[in-house]
Amino acid sequence: MSVADKTTAGSPQVLFAPADGKAYKPEDRDLVFSQQPLHMLQTYLLPCPTSRLKPPELQYGWRIGREKFMDLIRIHFPDGITCSLGPEVDEEDPDLCIPPEEYDRPYPDTHATLFGAALIDSILKYLGLPDADQNIRSLLKVDYLSDNHGRAEVGLVVGSTYLGDVLEEPHYSKLKALISPNEDAMWYLSFDNWRWRRQVPKQVSKRKSKKSATKATQGTVTVS
Secondary structure, three states: OEHHHHEEOOOOOOOOOOOOOOOOOOOHHHHHHOOOOEOOEEHHHOOOOOOOEEOOOEEEEEEOOHHHHHHHHHHHOHHHOOEEEOOOOOOOOOOOOOOHHHHHOEEEOHHHHHOOHHHHHHHHHHHOOOOOOHHHHOOOEEEEEEOOOOOEEEEEEEEEOOOOEEOOOOHHHHHHHHHOOOOOOEEEEOOOOOOOEEOOOOOOOHHHHHHOOOOOOOOOOOOO
């Protein structure tokens, strides 16, 4: 499914631009993240190689949270669990005394599980998709997704504007039914690529440029 299938004309406001329309300041980050997540993309948020500006990256997915995600993994993706020697430290009771022999036993490692390749393998297996297909595999990843108040939660990403694609049906609906039956995935700003950036535009022939009418510029923004 193309990202373009999830776009709309939108309003004249340019989302995620610097407050002064020229250059980002440290305080702009909170303002920018307050403008997302989005249910639908505006077309000017799709990267265009012939433009002098590259929009921020938006990732399509669900905020889930560590505990809920690990519960889902234990039930539906047990072969995606990665173990390490020794139990994890209890954040609520870091001084809890653990017998030395426990550190010789394997225990599920939350961080290694959530961000490990085995989990993606398990999800692809659940969806009946080949784990060796890099185009499909690149769409799926676990990442931190922020709400409009800047609160980050672990989530599952199934597409990106920088990749130009999202997980197709019926696989998308199968994941949705498992993760969030009553809520569609949304577009979240990437923590790494949340700014508009300058880029060197690629030259295209006049014939191609006439056919390429995907650019929508409902406003202007300059970034330095």
